Amino acid sequence: MRLTKKDIRARIAAGELPQAVGATLEYATASGAAEAVNALTALSAGLEEHRHQWSSGQISYEEFSRAHARISQALADWLDQLPDTATPGAAKKMLEEGRFKNRILWLLLLTKLTVIGRLWYHWSTGGFDKGEFLSALGLLVPAFAAYGSVIFSDYLRAQREGAPKRRFVSGPLVRIAFWVFPVYAVALLYFIEQKAKSNFSFAEMNTGLVLVESMLGGYVGQLVGAFFKKDA
Numbered sequence: 339m340r341l342t343k344k345d346i347r348a349r350i351a352a353g354e355l356p357q358a359v360g361a362t363l364e365y366a367t368a369s370g371a372a373e374a375v376n377a378l379t380a381l382s383a384g385l386e387e388h389r390h391q392w393s394s395g396q397i398s399y400e401e402f403s404r405a406h407a408r409i410s411q412a413l414a415d416w417l418d419q420l421p422d423t424a425t426p427g428a429a430k431k432m433l434e435e436g437r438f439k440n441r442i443l444w445l446l447l448l449t450k451l452t453v454i455g456r457l458w459y460h461w462s463t464g465g466f467d468k469g470e471f472l473s474a475l476g477l478l479v480p481a482f483a484a485y486g487s488v489i490f491s492d493y494l495r496a497q498r499e500g501a502p503k504r505r506f507v508s509g510p511l512v513r514i515a516f517w518v519f520p521v522y523a524v525a526l527l528y529f530i531e532q533k534a535k536s537n538f539s540f541a542e543m544n545t546g547l548v549l550v551e552s553m554l555g556g557y558v559g560q561l562v563g564a565f566f567k568k569d570a
Contacts, residue, residue, distance in 0.1 A: 346358050362416065381409060446489075457475065519558065522550070
């Protein structure tokens, strides 16, 4: 029976590294995680070499202990990167966190700049007067500025601390994120377009924008807050 990630972690904690490495390699193979399979194969070979050196008296106990600790940490790191369910192709549906964060950044920029650009277009063509344009802009910019502050803070901290440990984001969360941003943009644009066509009053448009920012904008804020950590 294939072990779960919880079972494998228990073996690592118990010091049963050969069994833990073998189980993790099987788990990675079942998940279709080619990069993890290659790394774990090398890790397994390294473990066997250290065990052989120890049993033949070629290395001291201290050297063996340090190697054991390094391999345990590397194994735990790779296990963290594997999907929670070892099903074929599960790893292929995941996305590296660094790439996911970059996509969130670009989706956020594209969403807000498209909406603000459309608002400016309607102002320039007479769909909004100056006061209405500035008032609507005042509803759209604060959330964008707040998200940007968190992202910029995360970027600065990454520059100070160096590359973080590789982590992966689950497939369902990736899909949710890529749906939220387009729906968020379309909802904001809908209320702006209805006002420009005189189907909504300015007050009705503002109410709509507030509702969208409160609801869909809340989901966007959760994504930004979860993956971009602000300095304390």
